[in-house]
Amino acid sequence: MLEELIKNWKLYCKEKKFVGIGSTRKVYRVSDYVIKVNLHPIGYNQSKNEFEIYTEMENKFLDPLLAQNYYYDDLISIQKYYAPLELIDNQSYEINFENHSHLIPDSFEKILNELDRNFDCFDLKDSSNFGLDNEGKLVFIDYGMTKSLYETMWVPLAEEGILPQIYFDICNSCGVEKELRMYGDNDKDKRCYECGKE
Incomplete structure (x- = not known):
């Protein structure tokens, strides 16, 4: 299935399979996978970062709270699908350790700190960056935006009205x-x- 998605991804990225859109990528669900389509070169950087972060965290046995990354290239990335968190009043929100304790797995804070300190990840507590696993616990699904990428590339383009x-x-x-x-x-x-x- 993965090889088929990589080869023929355009056939699967139809509106009925749409699950979300950010400023740099648009996401479609196909079975147990998501295909993230780059809308801007920053999207490629995010996908590359996610793949590299996942690989490094997997090597340290710290990957269970990160959506598995299977593939990326200039146009797309493919990741394991997790159900998104519901919006509250039609908007995303910040994950709070007290208010959302029922969603937070045991090693969440450790992974959060690892992503922050060792990978420079940005915006790690926004609910739109998470999915839910089979036990209803948080999994990082969007963790490729770094602080440096945000400050040096994303902010100037957003201020110009490009993103x-x-x-x-x-x-x-x-x-x-x-x-x-x-x-x-x-x-x-x-x-x-x-x-x-x-």
């Missing part, structure tokens, strides 16, 4: 208050993804 930033506002089409993808200060298109804005 979207996420704002919580009312969609002008459906009228629901939710996360909107906004491209710089001059972007007046306040539609959500579901209403057609990528």
Whole structure:
């Protein structure tokens, strides 16, 4: 199955298989896998980082809380699928050790510290960066953005309106208050993804 996904990934990346979109990658689910399609070269860097981080953590036997990475190239990466966390009031939120203790596995803090200190990972507590395993515990599914990548590449492009930033506002089409993808200060298109804005 993996070889088939790598060879014919475009055939599988259809809207009915869509599961999420970030500023640099769009994600589709195929069976027990996700295909992350790069929307920008930063997406490639994130996928490369995830693959390298996973491999190094696996060698240290610290990989169980990280989504397994199977493959990456210039266009895509393939990872194990985990069910996403539900939004609260149509937006993501920060994982809190007290409020979300029922979701947090035993070695969570150790892995969090390892990703922060040894790999320079950024935005590690945002709920959109996690999935849930079969026991309903957190698994990192998006951990390839580093602080240096964020500061040197992502921020300048977001400020220029090339990459979207996420704002919580009312969609002008459906009228629901939710996360909107906004491209710089001059972007007046306040539609959500579901209403057609990528």
